[in-house]
Amino acid sequence: MQQLVKRHISKYIEQQKSKFPIIAVTGPRQSGKTTLLKNIFKDYRYISLENPDVRAFATEDPNGFLNEYNNKVIFDEVQKAPLLFSYLQGIVDESKIMGQFILSGSQNFHLMQGITQSLAGRVALFKLLPFDLSELKANNLLEDSFAETCVKGFYPAIYDREIQPGIYFTNYIQTYVEKDVTELLNIKDLRAFRTFIGLCANQAGQLLNLSALANACNISQPTAKNWLSVLESSYIVYLLQPYYENFNKRLVKTPKLYFYDSGLLCHLLKIKTSEALTKNRLKGNIFENMVITELQKQNYHNYLNNEYYFWQDNHANEVDLLMSTDEGFSIFEIKATQTITSDLFKNMDKFEANASPKKVEKTLIYGGLENQKRSKYKILSWRDPK
Known part of the structure; x- marks a missing residue:
């Protein structure tokens, strides 16, 4: 299965596969997880737990299943056979083989539940969202x-x-x-x-x-x-x-x-x-949704581990997106307009006044195409949010 678009997350998965016994990739259905994993792990067997016969084997006889598929295996939609997680723990603890199993799933709750209960510390976890x-x-x-x-x-x-x-x-x-x-x-x-x-x-x-x-x-x-x-x-x-x-x-x-x-x-x-x-x-809500999700995608696809928030007080003063930094905050105002006016900066300025003396980096992401670097603000096109 040839990958038409190179996914940024690939290189970070490559970096971790020799450091953890298990790699897990989660994300929406149809976000490209199977294609990605088959391209990175070309010599691995691919087993889908969506298949009822395969799932029955894994559920009814996990020992026999994992004797059959015991190394260099991709288990897709693995959350459908939750019994496997505790068995995998024993196998990787004994073998000490890095990159032994690759797990993927599209139901985050069940996948994460299996990982946190049985595989904590043994898994490098990645999120693959649709294209950024x-x-x-x-x-x-x-x-x-x-x-x-x-x-x-x-x-x-x-x-x-x-x-x-x-x-x-x-x-x-x-x-x-x-x-x-x-x-x-x-x-x-x-x-x-x-x-x-x-x-x-x-x-x-x-x-x-x-x-x-x-x-x-x-x-x-x-x-x-x-x-x-x-x-x-x-x-x-x-x-x-x-x-x-x-x-x-x-x-x-x-x-x-x-x-x-x-x-x-x-x-x-x-x-x-x-x-x-x-x-x-x-329109403004949809644009904001696209940009904030884009920054979340960059976060996951580039393995940055940033934590994003918004800020709003009881007077409806608001910052669309906020990230805590070592020196203070990085904040973002997101507007669909293609025309830059001074009004677009006032909420960020109010936040900066409230946050003083902490340093605040202020970025406007807007619906136009030109980037600008002003003395107090960074202005980015929707095509180049960072």
Whole structure:
């Protein structure tokens, strides 16, 4: 299986495979995990636990299964056979072989549960998300405008097989999202769940309002919380946490909701073209979603281990993205506009005043194409966020 787009994460996996007995790669379905691993580990056997016969073997006779597949093996969707994790622990502790097993999975909760319970300290863990902007740029696949890019999204199949985004995402929801849902939760009313996903899309880039989601779907708040956890576990949405340090003000402590892919987000909002996006009232939220997710992708794909937050006080002063640094903070304002005005910097300046005497690096990421380096600010095009 030939990899058409070189994934940045490849070199970091290569670096760690001689240092850990197990490499684990998690990420959304269809983000390219299987292709990536088959390209890096060409001499390894590939075993998919999606296959019912293989899964039955692994579940009913784990000793026999691991006698058969005991070295240089990729186990895909390994969370479907959770018994294997404790057996793998014993094997790698005894063998001391580095890179002995490669694990991958698209349900983060079950995969991480297996790793933390049985394999802690034995695994180098990676997250592979859909393409990031620099991967697309390097292969001349990046669209000219952020609106086109947002609507198209970043899933590899859209680029590799030139599938129309609308067709791809319709099938993605039916084939993968609802499949994961039925496996993780016994949801009898899929229509209500589809409504729930659509309402989550309307909250993208905003403070999470779980009670509003529950009321609109006519479900209880604990049910809404469970449904949201499934979407998180399946890499559809994620929550960005607020930064709590109190600069003598009351701070918002509710997380914000984002989608891992702007194309799926646009599809759920029934935005089918770049023209429709530019006229949509949620344009700013969608742009913010794309940029913040891009920075998360760079974080995971380049193995940086940064922790991102947002900051907002009770007067609605807000910083879209914040990262703590050794000297203070690196903060980002994210605006879809293509015109730079002084108003775009005022929230960052307010934060800097509150954070004093700590040093604050201020970056504006906007919808235009030109980068600028000013004395007090860095200004980056959406095509080059860093």
